Amino acid sequence: MEWLNTKGPLELKDLKGKFVLLDFWTYCCINCMHILPELKKLEQEYGNQLVVIGVHSAKFDNEKDAANIGEAILRYEIEHPVVNDDQLKIWTTYFVSSWPTMYLIDPEGNVVYLRRGEFQAEEIQQVLNAAIPYYRQNGTLNEKPIEFDLLAYSQEPTQLRFPGKILADEASNRLFIADSNHNRIVITNLEGELQDVIGTGEIGSADGDYASAQFDHPQGMALVQDTLYVADTENHLLRKIDLKNKKVATIAGLGRQGTSNETWPGMGANPTVDNLPPRYIGTPKTTAINSPWALWPHEDSLYIAMAGPHQIWKMKLDESEIGPYAGNGQEDIVDGPLLPSIPYQQGFSSFAQPSGLTSDGKTLFVADSEGSSIREVPFNPRASVKTLVGTSKLSSARLFTFGDVDGTARRAKLQHPLGVCYVDGVIYTADTYNNKIKAIDAKTGAVKTIAGTGKPGTADDPAQFDEPAGLTHAGGKLYIADTNNHLIRVLDLETKQVSTLEIKGLKPLPVKNRPQAVAGGNAQ
Incomplete structure (x- = not known):
């Protein structure tokens, strides 16, 4: 499958020791848009313990195209890997029936939580806060940070950025x-x-x-x-x-x-x-x-x-x-x-x-x-x-x-x-x-x-x-x-x-810079 916001395909075994949150979404969906800020809160708080994977399972034909998904990743400022599930293979495997749907997988590879529809970050925080000490004590939690190669790092400045109306x-x-x-x-x-x-x-x-x-x-x-x-x-x-x-x-x-x-x-x-x-x-x-x-x-x-x-x-x-x-x-x-x-x-x-x-x-x-x-x-x-x-x-x-x-x-x-x-x-x-x-x-x-x-x-x-x-x-x-x-x-x-239309006098704004390499991190 096509992967975006990362250098190459990921498998769950690559993320062993991490909590993995699978976010089934499609970029037209307002409910999917609503939980993106909640995911960002989780990524910021649990950057060393949690990896979010966006599983893009398209509704409209136009949304199946990887280039269009890439534009949506940039427009919504998504900072995690996204897989193009255009044939709904992952969707079917996980018995998903609506957007958004979220699965949480533990550091040992077990599905431990399911949530359909919109949710607040606090709901997942409670699950993670209760679970992290257990896996940390067992020695199965990998807390080394991972940096992903985001599409945002390769963009050129433009006068306008995704003008809407x-x-x-x-x-x-x-x-x-x-x-x-x-x-x-x-x-x-x-x-x-x-x-x-x-x-x-x-x-x-x-x-x-x-x-x-x-x-x-x-x-x-x-x-x-x-x-x-x-x-x-x-x-x-x-x-x-x-x-x-x-x-x-x-x-x-x-x-x-x-x-x-x-x-x-x-x-x-x-x-x-x-x-x-x-x-x-x-x-x-x-x-x-x-x-x-x-x-x-x-x-x-x-x-x-x-x-x-x-x-x-x-x-x-x-x-x-x-x-x-x-x-x-x-x-x-x-x-x-x-x-x-x-x-x-x-x-x-x-x-x-x-x-x-x-x-x-x-x-x-x-x-x-x-x-x-x-x-x-x-x-x-x-x-x-x-x-x-x-x-x-x-x-x-x-x-x-x-x-x-x-x-x-x-x-x-x-x-x-x-x-x-x-x-x-x-x-x-x-x-x-x-x-x-x-x-x-x-x-x-x-x-x-x-x-x-x-x-x-x-x-x-x-x-x-x-x-x-x-x-x-x-x-x-x-x-x-x-x-x-x-x-x-x-x-x-x-x-x-x-x-x-040529806009005369408008200066482009800076784009997102690639961060410095994190010691002990793995670039994906």
């Missing part, structure tokens, strides 16, 4: 770029000339001026007059940036991932009043949120693609309340009324990792990535969620039906789209895992590829992309966050010509 404002001639892996927001004009950089580049959550503020892998943005709202995704926060006074402030979230019990804030109104959906609301600064991914302003509210709990949330712009707007919290592609009266109740709308938002002023269009679908969410709270393109009408496998097919809404298939942008009756879509930009008729759902060969690359003619994730529009052009290429691309909607 992008927002153009034609009126002010500004382009806002979520420079996600540089943990900052970059502002240029529409021609690419640098205007400002917001954030130190270091992971953190500090508020303050542009030079001292910090973010953690920000994604979606929304502009309301002179305020830029930011989905600070891995901080599980919403931030707002005063563009006049150049100040960053936190307006929602607790700085940690909201749990499933916190998906539903307190009931703020009787669900039967005026036949409106129930209102689960809390105060923004005291309500835990979970992986906000995209934002859209409408009237007096900010709509949020909350990828973690598979819902659309809504926050008043006066910051008085926040809570779910659509989605019963179950991961699925199901149409129906916006919200249930009882959390997770069947018969109501379901989403699957919503990751992109746009609107025609009447309807909110959602890139529902895990179901490879484009959804319609009404601003009218009495109306129901519908699917424009996707899998909602299937009786089964709604989250596992995908492809690269243009045509009518009934025939068309997408593969994990992350971005949408409405322009004059057309929803332009970043069909991320197909490496294409597609145009969807907002009324009929008919799909047509307008750029991208399907093969990853950086060519302008014929156009190639590598997992594009964000789209925005200004002056007859689409601006595209070409994530794995670390570039911003420009698609002229009239000529269909693609070019690469």
Whole structure:
């Protein structure tokens, strides 16, 4: 099998004397993303006793490719070996049935612990703290450190690093770029000339001026007059940036991932009043949120693609309340009324990792990535969620039906789209895992590829992309966050010509350096 983040293949016998944690994951999965920080905590605390092995068992076809897995390793800043289990051989051997799943193997080679789903580092710490003295006393614990040859050590500095979302404002001639892996927001004009950089580049959550503020892998943005709202995704926060006074402030979230019990804030109104959906609301600064991914302003509210709990949330712009707007919290592609009266109740709308938002002023269009679908969410709270393109009408496998097919809404298939942008009756879509930009008729759902060969690359003619994730529009052009290429691309909607935006004045940030050799360590 193909191994990444290490010099060569590993076998369990190579790791005799170590605790080995097998993390079965796939890089599209939000639940898998959530446990990566927990794994990092364990690796830092038990660096001499524990080795984590990522077993990448793909869901989507695009995720089977080792080069794409390598990009995901870099994007998520993974510091342990990963094996490409593209044929699900290890998955089958260990009887795995869902992502993520974790097995802990002891220094003698015995499986001693199993955990399905998300978990906190403290849970595994308790197991290790209880077990380490036993194996240490028996002399079977190898506590010599191991250094792995990480992909990060071979990277070249780039101006942008895995840009996720992008927002153009034609009126002010500004382009806002979520420079996600540089943990900052970059502002240029529409021609690419640098205007400002917001954030130190270091992971953190500090508020303050542009030079001292910090973010953690920000994604979606929304502009309301002179305020830029930011989905600070891995901080599980919403931030707002005063563009006049150049100040960053936190307006929602607790700085940690909201749990499933916190998906539903307190009931703020009787669900039967005026036949409106129930209102689960809390105060923004005291309500835990979970992986906000995209934002859209409408009237007096900010709509949020909350990828973690598979819902659309809504926050008043006066910051008085926040809570779910659509989605019963179950991961699925199901149409129906916006919200249930009882959390997770069947018969109501379901989403699957919503990751992109746009609107025609009447309807909110959602890139529902895990179901490879484009959804319609009404601003009218009495109306129901519908699917424009996707899998909602299937009786089964709604989250596992995908492809690269243009045509009518009934025939068309997408593969994990992350971005949408409405322009004059057309929803332009970043069909991320197909490496294409597609145009969807907002009324009929008919799909047509307008750029991208399907093969990853950086060519302008014929156009190639590598997992594009964000789209925005200004002056007859689409601006595209070409994530794995670390570039911003420009698609002229009239000529269909693609070019690469040159960002003038932005300095690359340093890359991760290879550490000095550890005495007694083994390079892998």
